[in-house]
Amino acid sequence: MSEHEVTLTINGEKVTRSVEARTLLVHFIREDLSLTGTHIGCDTTSCGACTVLICGKPIKSCTMFAVQADGAEIETIESLAAGGELHPLQEGFWEKHGLQCGYCTPGMIMSAKGFLAENPNPTEDEIRHGISGNLCRCTGYNKIVEAIQFAAEKLEAANAGGE
């Protein structure tokens, strides 16, 4: 068994903790850092409920060890409503009814944030491809796709306006 000191930035805040090597990143985030917005939906790396961004890329935090994230920048769902104002993705899920039970939502939103950063102007097909690692048992996905389209348009408009 080995313990390791890990220093990483999570939602803009630098943290240092000692972790056992076998601690999965998702458990570290939920239990050691008490950020329970990131969910666990399976044991088989299948569902994407645990999606977080590592250095901007969406990954399944249940399939990485916390010790591997030493030095990384992590973003979780808690980083989105900065200052209490909804992020355009959150607003999209609200406006377009992109959730029912909400269990998949944090992962869905973090996945969408990751791929919108790479592809700010996606087609419907590209959105469906982009969220294909995230399962939703409630919505049938159509409303989620609409929510992401809403966010993409809003983000594009904000960018255009800001320049």
Added chain:
Amino acid sequence: MIPGAFDYHSPRSLDEALSLLKQHAGDAKILAGGQSLIPAMRFRLAMPAILIDINRLNDLRYVEERGDHLAIGAMTREHSLEDSSIVKSSYPLLHDTAVVIADPLVRNQATVGGNIAHADPANDHPATMLAYNATVVAKGPKGERTIAIDDFFTGLFENAMADDEILTEIRIPKPAAKSGGAYTKLERKVGDYAISAAAVQVRLDGDKVAEARIGLTNVSAVPMRAKGAEAELVGKSISDVVVEAAGKAAAAECDPSPDLRGGVDYKRDITRVMVKRSIQRAVARAKGGK
């Protein structure tokens, strides 16, 4: 589920990784993308005493043409393969394969080297590398050696590398003129392993098939070539009859196991269809099509 306890090392250079591996040969496992190994550890199907994490070896991430081949660093993530312009323009079989491996989240972590080293017949790269006649580069305490892909897969989850070797690179020969390839995969849902899939790479000479290599996914215990199907193509001009004969040969020579993805007869018939579709697309591409 939480994996069993292990000691963790995160070397900063390939030499450091190799010396750790030598020191702990037999007890240590390499951790690449972790997308096969960590799920196996969570189910305690794998319980390595020591993990050597090679994710900090950024020198092992590249996709570029060098001399007569495309060189892919072992730690190249699937996502970079999918995005690579040289892969898109000149290696359509590889591009077809990269986009159907798992899902985008897994592809952000999963590595090409790990996909091949894992030697899982359900993985997609083995069939593709067999069709390309790729070469694997392995480095160990005695230096570097190359292993022909035909000799690489030795059993279920077993490969030709020694315990103290690390896979560093995969080399795909630059396709000759009038070559084309394609990968066709049937999956139950996006992100799943194949029910069956076929990788085909052909070279035409005039109207006739001069060379053909076909790899099959998830229809045998060890990643396999469909040599009977290849033989049905070589020296012939492509017609519906020839393509059907190749598909039937592949269906006969594969050796699928029944599971949740289907029974043996179903998987054989799907293999026939996957092989036919890949041949048709590969030939169309060899003739300059998309």
